[in-house]
Amino acid sequence: MADPRWSVGINFDSKCNARCAHCCVSSSPDATANLDDDLVDKILEELLQEPNVREIGLTGGEPLIRRARTMSIIGKITASGRIASCVTNGFWGVTPRAADRVLRDFEHAGLRELTLSYDDFHSPYIGSERIRNILNASHDRKIKVVLNMCVSRSRDSRALLAELGESVHGIQVTQFPVVPAGEARSLPDHDFHRRPITEGMLHCPGNQVIYHNDGNIYPCCSPPIFDTAMTLGRADGRTFRQAVESFERNALLGIVQREGFGWFIDAIRRVAPEAPAACVTEVVSACELCSIIFRDEASVASIRPQVDAYWAAVRAG
Known part of the structure; x- marks a missing residue:
C-alpha cells in the first residue's frame, strides 16, 4: 500500500438518542442502518493485522448506547498498539460521578482521544450540565477531550459556551460550519456559512477510509461524500487491502x-x-x-x- 500510515473510521450504527436537525449522517432513535456485530468483528480483526493502520476511530450514531460493546472494541484496538478515538454526544455525563466513571472506563480501555459533539443542535436533547460534568472530570484523566461544535448562521452556540463556563478551560474547542448533508439538507439555505470559492477550497483536506453504517466503504470521513457514489466497495465484500487498492487505482x-x-x-x-x-x-x-x-x-x-x-x-x- 502506498500510504504507510492509515487512519480508519468505523461508523457502525446509525442509532442515536438525539434527533438533531443538522445530523450529517441522519442518526436518530429510530434509525436502523448498521454494520452487524459479526461484520464489525471481522473488519476489526483484519484492521488489527494490517501494520499500516495506525488509528481506528469509532463513531455513530451514538456509540455509547452500546457502552460495553464500544469499550470492548476500544480495548482490542489499544491492546494491538493502535491509537483509538471515539465520538460521542456526552449523554452519559448525568452526574459528576457518572461522567468520571465512564471516563475511567475509557482510560482503562486505552482510549487516546474523546470528541464531544455538542452545540445548539444537540442541546435540546443533551443538557449543558452533562457536558460540563464530563469536561470537569476530564481534567483528572489522561484522555484528551475535544469539544466539537457545529454552527450555522442562526445557531452559533455562543450561549452554550457561556453556560459551560470554566469547564472549557484547557479544552480544545473546534467550531465548524454545518454542511448540507444528511438531515442538514432540510435546513434553510440561508443558514449555511457559504463563501466564495478560494484556492484552498479547490484541494481535498485529507483522506480516511470509513466503514459506514450504510454498508459501504468510503475514501473520506467528510459526511457529504456519503451522499455520492464515490465508494471503495461494500464492507462485506472487500478486505481493507482491496479497499485501499481501489482507492489507489481510482482515476477520479x-x-x-x-x-x-x-x-x-x-x-x-x-x-x-x-x-x-x-x-x-x-x-x-x-x-x-x-x-x-x-x-x-x-x-x-x-x-x-x-x-x-x-x-x-x-x-x-
Missing part, C-alpha cells in the same frame, strides 16, 4: 489528489456548462464542493474521455 480520486477540484470544474464547464459544478461560486467548504461535483454522476460520466486522456498522458510521461 487520483486526479483529486494530483490536481484538485478545479480540474473537474473546468472539465465539466467545457461539456456541461449548466451543470451544478460548472455554476457553483460559493460553498461552505471543500467538502461541499466535492459533493456537488461527485453527486452529479451524469456530468462526471460526461468527462470520462478527459479523465482517460489525463491518465494516458501520465502513463506516457
Whole structure:
C-alpha cells in the first residue's frame, strides 16, 4: 500500500438518542442502518493485522448506547498498539460521578482521544450540565477531550459556551460550519456559512477510509461524500487491502489528489456548462464542493474521455 500510515473510521450504527436537525449522517432513535456485530468483528480483526493502520476511530450514531460493546472494541484496538478515538454526544455525563466513571472506563480501555459533539443542535436533547460534568472530570484523566461544535448562521452556540463556563478551560474547542448533508439538507439555505470559492477550497483536506453504517466503504470521513457514489466497495465484500487498492487505482480520486477540484470544474464547464459544478461560486467548504461535483454522476460520466486522456498522458510521461 502506498500510504504507510492509515487512519480508519468505523461508523457502525446509525442509532442515536438525539434527533438533531443538522445530523450529517441522519442518526436518530429510530434509525436502523448498521454494520452487524459479526461484520464489525471481522473488519476489526483484519484492521488489527494490517501494520499500516495506525488509528481506528469509532463513531455513530451514538456509540455509547452500546457502552460495553464500544469499550470492548476500544480495548482490542489499544491492546494491538493502535491509537483509538471515539465520538460521542456526552449523554452519559448525568452526574459528576457518572461522567468520571465512564471516563475511567475509557482510560482503562486505552482510549487516546474523546470528541464531544455538542452545540445548539444537540442541546435540546443533551443538557449543558452533562457536558460540563464530563469536561470537569476530564481534567483528572489522561484522555484528551475535544469539544466539537457545529454552527450555522442562526445557531452559533455562543450561549452554550457561556453556560459551560470554566469547564472549557484547557479544552480544545473546534467550531465548524454545518454542511448540507444528511438531515442538514432540510435546513434553510440561508443558514449555511457559504463563501466564495478560494484556492484552498479547490484541494481535498485529507483522506480516511470509513466503514459506514450504510454498508459501504468510503475514501473520506467528510459526511457529504456519503451522499455520492464515490465508494471503495461494500464492507462485506472487500478486505481493507482491496479497499485501499481501489482507492489507489481510482482515476477520479487520483486526479483529486494530483490536481484538485478545479480540474473537474473546468472539465465539466467545457461539456456541461449548466451543470451544478460548472455554476457553483460559493460553498461552505471543500467538502461541499466535492459533493456537488461527485453527486452529479451524469456530468462526471460526461468527462470520462478527459479523465482517460489525463491518465494516458501520465502513463506516457
